[in-house]
Amino acid sequence: MTEPLLAIENLYVTLIDDRGKSKTILQGVSFEIYPNEVMGLVGESGSGKSMTALALMGLLPHRAQIHSGRIWFGGQNLLALPKREFSALRGSQIAMIFQNPRAALNPLMRVGNQVARVVRLHQGLGKRAAYGKGLDLLQQAGITDTSIRARAYPHQLSGGMAQRVLIAMMLACQPRLLIADEPTTGLDVTIQAQIFELIKAIQVELGTTLLLITHDLGVVSEVCQRVAVMQAGKIQEVAAVADLFAHPQHPYTQHLMSTLLRVDRPANYRE
Amino acid sequence: MLRMLLRHFTLLLGSAILMGFIAVAWVGPDQMKYEPEKVSRNTYEKPSPEYRFGTDKFGRDILTRVVYATRLDLRIAMTVAVVSFVVGSVIGAIVGYYGGRLDSILMRGVDILFAFPAFLLAMVITGVLGDSEKNVITAVTIAYIPYFVRLTRGQMLTVRTLQYADAAISIGNPSWRVILIHLLPNTLTPSLIQMSMVAGWAILDTAGLAFLGLGITSPTAEWGVMISDGAQRITTGEWWMWLYPGAALVLAAFAFNLIGDGLRNLLRLQ
Amino acid sequence: MTTTPDTGAMDNSPSLWLTFWEIIRSYPLLHYLFRRLGLALLTLVGIVVVAFFLTSVLPGNPAVVRAGPLANEERIQKYEKEMGLDRPLAVQFGDYVIHLGQGNLGESWTSRRPVQDELKERLPATAELGIAAFVATLAISLPLGILAAVYSGTAIDWAIRLFATFGASVALFWLALICIHLFYYKWHIAPPPLDRLTIGIDEPPNVTGFFTIDSLLAGDIDTFRDALNHLWLPALTLAFVVSAPMTKMIRAAMLDVLDKDFIRTARAVGVPFRQIILVDALRNAFIPVLTTSGIVFGYLVAGNVIVERVFSWAGIGQYVWQALDVNNLNAVRGFILLIATVYILLNLVIDLLYSLIDPRIRLN
Numbered sequence A: 001m002t003e004p005l006l007a008i009e010n011l012y013v014t015l016i017d018d019r020g021k022s023k024t025i026l027q028g029v030s031f032e033i034y035p036n037e038v039m040g041l042v043g044e045s046g047s048g049k050s051m052t053a054l055a056l057m058g059l060l061p062h063r064a065q066i067h068s069g070r071i072w073f074g075g076q077n078l079l080a081l082p083k084r085e086f087s088a089l090r091g092s093q094i095a096m097i098f099q100n101p102r103a104a105l106n107p108l109m110r111v112g113n114q115v116a117r118v119v120r121l122h123q124g125l126g127k128r129a130a131y132g133k134g135l136d137l138l139q140q141a142g143i144t145d146t147s148i149r150a151r152a153y154p155h156q157l158s159g160g161m162a163q164r165v166l167i168a169m170m171l172a173c174q175p176r177l178l179i180a181d182e183p184t185t186g187l188d189v190t191i192q193a194q195i196f197e198l199i200k201a202i203q204v205e206l207g208t209t210l211l212l213i214t215h216d217l218g219v220v221s222e223v224c225q226r227v228a229v230m231q232a233g234k235i236q237e238v239a240a241v242a243d244l245f246a247h248p249q250h251p252y253t254q255h256l257m258s259t260l261l262r263v264d265r266p267a268n269y270r271e
Numbered sequence B: 001m002l003r004m005l006l007r008h009f010t011l012l013l014g015s016a017i018l019m020g021f022i023a024v025a026w027v028g029p030d031q032m033k034y035e036p037e038k039v040s041r042n043t044y045e046k047p048s049p050e051y052r053f054g055t056d057k058f059g060r061d062i063l064t065r066v067v068y069a070t071r072l073d074l075r076i077a078m079t080v081a082v083v084s085f086v087v088g089s090v091i092g093a094i095v096g097y098y099g100g101r102l103d104s105i106l107m108r109g110v111d112i113l114f115a116f117p118a119f120l121l122a123m124v125i126t127g128v129l130g131d132s133e134k135n136v137i138t139a140v141t142i143a144y145i146p147y148f149v150r151l152t153r154g155q156m157l158t159v160r161t162l163q164y165a166d167a168a169i170s171i172g173n174p175s176w177r178v179i180l181i182h183l184l185p186n187t188l189t190p191s192l193i194q195m196s197m198v199a200g201w202a203i204l205d206t207a208g209l210a211f212l213g214l215g216i217t218s219p220t221a222e223w224g225v226m227i228s229d230g231a232q233r234i235t236t237g238e239w240w241m242w243l244y245p246g247a248a249l250v251l252a253a254f255a256f257n258l259i260g261d262g263l264r265n266l267l268r269l270q
Numbered sequence C: 001m002t003t004t005p006d007t008g009a010m011d012n013s014p015s016l017w018l019t020f021w022e023i024i025r026s027y028p029l030l031h032y033l034f035r036r037l038g039l040a041l042l043t044l045v046g047i048v049v050v051a052f053f054l055t056s057v058l059p060g061n062p063a064v065v066r067a068g069p070l071a072n073e074e075r076i077q078k079y080e081k082e083m084g085l086d087r088p089l090a091v092q093f094g095d096y097v098i099h100l101g102q103g104n105l106g107e108s109w110t111s112r113r114p115v116q117d118e119l120k121e122r123l124p125a126t127a128e129l130g131i132a133a134f135v136a137t138l139a140i141s142l143p144l145g146i147l148a149a150v151y152s153g154t155a156i157d158w159a160i161r162l163f164a165t166f167g168a169s170v171a172l173f174w175l176a177l178i179c180i181h182l183f184y185y186k187w188h189i190a191p192p193p194l195d196r197l198t199i200g201i202d203e204p205p206n207v208t209g210f211f212t213i214d215s216l217l218a219g220d221i222d223t224f225r226d227a228l229n230h231l232w233l234p235a236l237t238l239a240f241v242v243s244a245p246m247t248k249m250i251r252a253a254m255l256d257v258l259d260k261d262f263i264r265t266a267r268a269v270g271v272p273f274r275q276i277i278l279v280d281a282l283r284n285a286f287i288p289v290l291t292t293s294g295i296v297f298g299y300l301v302a303g304n305v306i307v308e309r310v311f312s313w314a315g316i317g318q319y320v321w322q323a324l325d326v327n328n329l330n331a332v333r334g335f336i337l338l339i340a341t342v343y344i345l346l347n348l349v350i351d352l353l354y355s356l357i358d359p360r361i362r363l364n
């Protein structure tokens, strides 16, 4: 078997709340991601999916502390890396897109400039060239009339459009590992399908490895090869998608399937 | 426990300093060897064992005057804080509760007052009223009433929509009772923080006015008056005349500010 | 849409006004400006009323002060008559408003000169000091506020917050004395605290009224150096005190922004930390800071009065201080109106700036 691109070992993360009480939100998370695969991470809201992803990015909030564990990436333990070297990996090696794409863009900056900035950072182009390249990437991300749209501010875009802008940024980064944290939450259903298709197409084209966080098992079955099931800060089961759907091992997975596989989202779903 | 102490360090430090000042104001004057306004032949004496903080141009003991001034300045600051709080809160509660035209007219007025820095407002009012302790208190109080009006009104707007307001009205309470007994207490938390800040500003304003020769005037022992006396000797180096009263003033304002900050931390957590 | 045909340009009928309004309303910016100007004017009217009655109703009779301590009743009455104080208050007010409409703030009874002329002469001194102090304030509080937010919860943050709380407690006049004592009396770095230029040095030819700028315009380096020499200490003193609340505001705004999703995105795509702080975060934090700059203006103006007193700086702060001392009512009123007008204009400018910086606000 090939070497994993990324391996998380026994990750413990605690969060200190406003009152100074600490709560362990990741309790020994372990799983691997192999090159070029699409890995799904599913679980209820609050189970710790986002925190896991942020730990991979080294972007945990101030109040969260990594207690113990290792994250192997490209032969080195990210958690033991000096801050500066970890920063250098962000964007170029690992990149991430988030839910709520409109809030994920700088409200005071035209989106074309935001994409161009990432192009400049990672492809070393001049200002004009980077902007032109950015327009190309926006087009690749499925935006029409790019020269007009690029001059828009984030609040003038729809959620789906904003997510495409973020995807264009990812295209500029060309990371080895792309993490997508519920990239379609809050978008229209038809747009959701388009965005997933786009992400999938890019993954194939660039040969990027993808960690897709979602609550939508339907998407998992279509897009992912393997999937990790998370509950209350622990990974309960990791399996190939086909196996998981054929015979879920863990009782929680079965429960999750019965609740999440419905077409509509559960009524109490937040975020 | 240690964490608790550290967390509320500002509140504790502020309270401790304030306690110290209150103690000085309370018993300090009786412990003094000299009279605050008694002149002597020993003018412009440097600090010495005899005159701990030195003497001024009339040979008055600066330490004695600083201690006596503590009583006066604290009294003014606290009176201003309490009176502006009471008056401002009641006005704010009433306009917040009834809303309507009264509310919009009054709030425009408050906006107008806010267009003017509190210190300048107090300065103009004192200047016109004339110099006395009562007039300074009046002037500074007027300058800070708008702060409480705005604060309590805002609070009231949210509180009055809550269910227990309806409940209190439905069992036949008169509206003054609903406002004062049922609603107003729920708006107190932010006012308490504000009160502490206002006390800090008031003490600085009072001394600032006195420094400009307004409100409390010479020969009264008051920090601002003393600093003003000292300022006349700024180019000849009698630093003790202004340094000590100023230090006391700043420390007192610091205490009020620390308490305000600390209270904000404490109350936000709950 | 039903448009009444234009009935002629000279016709002052309501329909003309209607068309006028319709034109204005079709331009959002114009409409907005008109509404804001209207509101500002209303506030100003309120301030005129407050300023007039506040200074008139309260006890204290300028005629008595003018007549001096030894004057008899007759003399006081003569002055009252001369100054128009014997008329009913409403008449005095009407008179004041009419003069105001003509741009006349009344006469200062001490100098027998129009108040507006005197204010105009003294405003540049205050503005020069205030602007210098404001620039210094930004230079102090921007880095501190940013540092405190970026390192929030650490010792750096703690120290900066302590500084801010302390700065909010420092009596400006006391700090000024400390500075003069150290920089002038002890170390001889600063000139004596006596006005804007050393005695014997002539004022530069008046262009802006700012001695530092006017002397440069005149190519007079010596005067420039002397003006700057007199300016830096009062400006820094004032800046120290104003930077306390400013630092707090910048810290709070930065903390707020740093928590936003788009900052996380910028980090996730590898934007360098420095650029994130100085470009993404700072520009966004600027918006809430801008909306509170009215408070900063208040601190600056109030502080100016005190600093001008300590440094014998011949600005409008000194002017109003002297006026209050002798019940020079017109001068005091003029000062109040001037400050209020500047404050209102400032808020107007802030609102416009705000809409320029923030594309989400497009004045519709």
Ligand SMILES: Nc1ncnc2c1ncn2[C@@H]1O[C@H](COP(=O)(O)OP(=O)(O)O)[C@@H](O)[C@H]1O
Pocket: A015, A017, A025, A043, A044, A045, A046, A047, A048, A049, A050, A051, A052
């Ligand atoms: N800002 C926050 N404040 C307090 N607790 C939080 C915060 N964000 C996340 N948590 C806690 O961390 C846990 C994991 O959250 P998260 O990783 O966001 O879950 P998921 O992405 O699976 O919905 C949750 O149980 C939640 O209680």
Ligand SMILES: [Mg+2]
Pocket: A046, A049, A050, A051, A181, A182, A271
């Ligand atoms: Mg999540």
